[in-house]
Amino acid sequence: MGGGEGSAAREALKHRSIDKVVMCDIDQEVVDFCRKYLTVNQEAFSHKKLQLVINDAKAELEKRKEKFDIIVGDLADPVEGGPCYQLYTKSFYEKILKPRLTDNGIFVTQVISEFTFDVIAYTAHVPSFADTWGWVMASDHPFLMNAQDIDEKIQNRIKGDLFYLNGASLLSSTTLNKTLSQS
Template sequence: MGDMSKRNCCWYEEEIEQNLRWCFALNSILHTGSSQYQDIALLDTKPFGKVLVLDGKLQSAEMDEFIYHESLVHPALLHHPNPKNVFIMGGGEGSTAREILRHCTVEMVTMCDIDEEVVDFCKSHLLANKGAFFDPRLHVVINDARAELEKREDQFDVIVGDLADPIEGGPCYKLYTKSFYEGTLKPRLKEGGIFVTQAGPAGIFSHTQVFSCIYNTLRHVFRYVVPYSAHVPSYADTWGWVMASESPLDLDAEKFDVRIRQRIEGENRYLDGKTFASASILSKAVRKSLAKETQLYTEGSAKFIYGHGNCNDTRA
């Protein structure tokens, strides 16, 4: 037993699927807490630096979060001719706001996260996002994104879905449904507006969990839909995003790079025109199953990635 407990105190283990676990060595546990919505932990890991973990799922790691956040934010903002007003669903950690605020066209960012404790926690602990949290263009709203969008009258150039993955008992899965996209989200986009969402694992085997279903659902709501993916080392998988609009999404690599130079402060570490062009060409296996996907994401037939949230949890 002594040996096991020694191993447990030095390693973080995440159950990715029933028969698959992913471990990394820890320097220390910096902070753990529990909000009314989810369990929160900040760990200092040897391979990935500081990592934020919600409900036992790694959300972002200091070493490679730039891959995820640049991929989530910049394609949609660069495809838009002049994005001024952006709404983030979720994003409490502040990294998505940080990337959006690098765009010189942006005048106002509304970040709507349901969990005030996660927002406060990240404000205090994630130094890379300090500047974003104190940028006067950022407005933080604590609310369920669906309720917030339903009560608002204003519209946005870009809406970004930076929600936790849809897990059973978690706070987010209803924000991936057809009824939400069609009835609540789409009317909040201005003409020419673009929606982008993180869409879960998109690997050869894992993309059928939720990625193909989210893609198919958005294809039934928007005229133009672009799925794309990138490998994120700390997620131990390829990750997926889906961008959707009523206006064509057809920026070529050269124009993409011109817009980066014109609009974005500082240097991207991951994303440029060629990278996005390659990210939006999916592998043969994934393309085939996306083309064949028939399931829509609805509240009655929600799909979840492996894991369980603690929302309304009955465990003692």
């Protein structure tokens, strides 16, 4: 959901186990601009496994019947009345998004309430926005892997090198400072 600049698709397409990446963004102009000028992501936009859909993510998930192993919410902030506001509601998560996940499916987004998933918060620097962002990973199952397990999964599933992620960086990104962990 979202991700018009192509970074999430670029990283997802590196996984050998991925048959298809569906990127649904509401803004054709953003996608066209990023496809043309963000050279770091241009390969993703022309990848044969990428299915690019220009539509509202809520409407797209409502009409689709298939289930997904991973859904990434790479969305704008939930400004009331804004285009993404409805994608941050309890009703959306429970009635539309969660039914589109496989039994072991994972949902990753910048913001989420803890109400229907086992949730892990993490932070990372996002170079394209020159800022540190926070996200959560949410699943029906607890996240119980160590750095070595993560590295092995990456090695087995990824073609080439990931730009950011390895086991140690993922685990360290889940260590939040006192203020963040209590919020």
